[in-house]
Amino acid sequence: MRARLAEATAGGERAAVVVGAFHAPALLRQDAGEEDATATDDGRRPGWNTSLIPYTYALLDERSGYPAGIRDPEWQDMVLRAAGDPAALEEALTRAAVRVCAELRSLGHPSGPADAREISRLASDLARLRGLPAAGRGELVEAVQTVLAQGEPYG
Known part of the structure:
Protein backbone atom coordinates (compact mmCIF):
# COMPACT_ATOMS: atom_id res chain seq x y z
CA MET A 1 0.00 0.00 0.00
CA ARG A 2 2.83 2.39 0.89
CA ALA A 3 4.68 1.45 -2.32
CA ARG A 4 1.66 2.32 -4.48
CA LEU A 5 1.22 5.58 -2.61
CA ALA A 6 4.90 6.38 -3.18
CA GLU A 7 4.50 5.68 -6.91
CA ALA A 8 1.43 7.87 -7.14
CA THR A 9 3.17 10.78 -5.44
CA ALA A 10 6.63 10.37 -6.98
CA GLY A 11 6.39 13.64 -8.88
CA GLY A 12 5.37 15.63 -5.82
CA GLU A 13 1.67 15.17 -6.39
CA ARG A 14 -0.64 14.94 -3.43
CA ALA A 15 -2.81 11.90 -2.92
CA ALA A 16 -5.95 11.16 -0.99
CA VAL A 17 -6.10 7.75 0.63
CA VAL A 18 -9.37 6.42 1.95
CA VAL A 19 -8.74 3.66 4.47
CA GLY A 20 -10.28 2.38 7.64
CA ALA A 21 -8.71 2.04 11.04
CA PHE A 22 -7.43 -1.44 10.18
CA HIS A 23 -5.38 -0.28 7.17
CA ALA A 24 -4.19 3.11 8.48
CA PRO A 25 -1.25 1.65 10.48
CA ALA A 26 0.07 0.05 7.27
CA LEU A 27 0.72 3.54 5.94
CA LEU A 28 2.61 4.58 9.06
CA ARG A 29 4.56 1.45 10.00
CA GLN A 30 8.14 1.32 8.77
CA ASP A 31 9.45 -2.07 7.60
CA ALA A 32 13.17 -2.79 7.90
CA GLY A 33 15.20 -1.42 5.01
CA GLU A 34 12.29 0.31 3.33
CA GLU A 35 12.60 3.96 2.40
CA ASP A 36 10.08 6.23 4.08
CA ALA A 37 7.53 6.93 1.33
CA THR A 38 5.89 9.62 3.41
CA ALA A 39 8.97 11.79 3.97
CA THR A 40 9.66 14.92 1.91
CA ASP A 41 13.00 15.59 0.14
CA ASP A 42 14.42 17.30 3.21
CA GLY A 43 13.42 14.35 5.43
CA ARG A 44 10.52 16.08 7.17
CA ARG A 45 7.14 14.45 7.33
CA PRO A 46 4.42 16.28 5.40
CA GLY A 47 1.36 17.54 7.21
CA TRP A 48 -1.36 14.91 7.43
CA ASN A 49 -5.02 15.65 7.12
CA THR A 50 -7.43 13.12 8.48
CA SER A 51 -11.18 12.84 8.39
CA LEU A 52 -13.38 10.49 10.29
CA ILE A 53 -16.42 9.23 8.44
CA PRO A 54 -18.73 7.30 10.72
CA TYR A 55 -20.15 4.10 9.40
CA THR A 56 -23.85 3.61 9.82
CA TYR A 57 -25.52 0.25 10.09
Missing part, protein backbone atom coordinates in the same frame (compact mmCIF):
# COMPACT_ATOMS: atom_id res chain seq x y z
CA ALA A 58 -26.90 0.75 6.58
CA LEU A 59 -23.39 1.29 5.19
CA LEU A 60 -22.05 -1.80 6.98
CA ASP A 61 -24.79 -4.03 5.59
CA GLU A 62 -23.57 -6.26 2.75
CA ARG A 63 -26.64 -5.30 0.73
CA SER A 64 -25.32 -1.72 0.56
CA GLY A 65 -22.45 -2.95 -1.61
CA TYR A 66 -19.85 -2.99 1.17
CA PRO A 67 -17.77 -6.09 0.28
CA ALA A 68 -16.87 -6.90 3.90
CA GLY A 69 -20.38 -6.19 5.15
CA ILE A 70 -22.67 -8.50 7.07
CA ARG A 71 -26.41 -9.02 6.99
CA ASP A 72 -28.31 -6.77 9.39
CA PRO A 73 -25.39 -5.30 11.38
CA GLU A 74 -27.75 -3.43 13.71
CA TRP A 75 -29.34 -6.73 14.77
CA GLN A 76 -25.89 -8.31 15.15
CA ASP A 77 -24.79 -5.40 17.34
CA MET A 78 -27.87 -5.69 19.56
CA VAL A 79 -27.27 -9.43 20.02
CA LEU A 80 -23.60 -8.85 20.80
CA ARG A 81 -24.47 -6.21 23.40
CA ALA A 82 -26.99 -8.59 24.99
CA ALA A 83 -24.02 -10.83 25.85
CA GLY A 84 -26.15 -13.96 26.18
CA ASP A 85 -28.53 -12.49 28.75
CA PRO A 86 -32.00 -13.91 27.92
CA ALA A 87 -33.82 -10.76 29.07
CA ALA A 88 -31.50 -8.55 27.01
CA LEU A 89 -31.97 -10.80 23.96
CA GLU A 90 -35.75 -10.53 24.34
CA GLU A 91 -35.39 -6.75 24.61
CA ALA A 92 -33.27 -6.70 21.44
CA LEU A 93 -35.91 -8.72 19.62
CA THR A 94 -38.67 -6.37 20.74
CA ARG A 95 -36.62 -3.29 19.85
CA ALA A 96 -35.91 -4.68 16.37
CA ALA A 97 -39.58 -5.47 15.77
CA VAL A 98 -40.64 -2.00 16.91
CA ARG A 99 -38.02 -0.37 14.63
CA VAL A 100 -39.24 -2.36 11.62
CA CYS A 101 -42.83 -1.36 12.28
CA ALA A 102 -41.93 2.29 12.91
CA GLU A 103 -39.97 2.45 9.65
CA LEU A 104 -42.86 0.94 7.72
CA ARG A 105 -45.26 3.39 9.35
CA SER A 106 -42.98 6.31 8.36
CA LEU A 107 -43.22 5.07 4.76
CA GLY A 108 -47.02 5.21 4.93
CA HIS A 109 -47.73 1.52 5.49
CA PRO A 110 -50.14 0.39 8.21
CA SER A 111 -48.01 -1.12 10.94
CA GLY A 112 -48.39 -0.59 14.64
CA PRO A 113 -47.53 -1.79 18.14
CA ALA A 114 -49.73 -4.87 17.78
CA ASP A 115 -47.71 -5.93 14.75
CA ALA A 116 -44.43 -5.43 16.63
CA ARG A 117 -45.73 -7.48 19.55
CA GLU A 118 -46.83 -10.28 17.23
CA ILE A 119 -43.44 -10.28 15.47
CA SER A 120 -41.70 -10.66 18.85
CA ARG A 121 -44.07 -13.40 19.97
CA LEU A 122 -43.80 -15.38 16.73
CA ALA A 123 -39.99 -15.10 16.59
CA SER A 124 -39.73 -16.32 20.19
CA ASP A 125 -42.14 -19.19 19.49
CA LEU A 126 -40.11 -20.22 16.42
CA ALA A 127 -36.94 -20.25 18.51
CA ARG A 128 -38.60 -22.46 21.16
CA LEU A 129 -39.93 -24.85 18.51
CA ARG A 130 -36.43 -25.13 17.06
CA GLY A 131 -34.83 -25.71 20.43
CA LEU A 132 -32.90 -22.46 20.36
CA PRO A 133 -32.13 -20.48 23.51
CA ALA A 134 -33.34 -17.24 21.87
CA ALA A 135 -34.66 -15.94 18.58
CA GLY A 136 -32.00 -15.19 16.01
CA ARG A 137 -31.96 -13.21 12.79
CA GLY A 138 -33.65 -16.05 10.90
CA GLU A 139 -36.57 -16.22 13.33
CA LEU A 140 -36.92 -12.43 13.25
CA VAL A 141 -36.98 -12.35 9.44
CA GLU A 142 -39.53 -15.19 9.27
CA ALA A 143 -41.73 -13.48 11.85
CA VAL A 144 -41.59 -10.17 9.98
CA GLN A 145 -42.51 -11.90 6.71
CA THR A 146 -45.37 -13.82 8.32
CA VAL A 147 -46.87 -10.95 10.30
CA LEU A 148 -46.36 -8.03 7.94
CA ALA A 149 -46.21 -9.66 4.52
CA GLN A 150 -48.44 -12.71 5.06
CA GLY A 151 -45.44 -14.95 4.33
CA GLU A 152 -44.57 -13.28 1.02
CA PRO A 153 -41.01 -11.89 0.96
CA TYR A 154 -42.13 -8.92 -1.17
CA GLY A 155 -45.39 -8.24 0.67
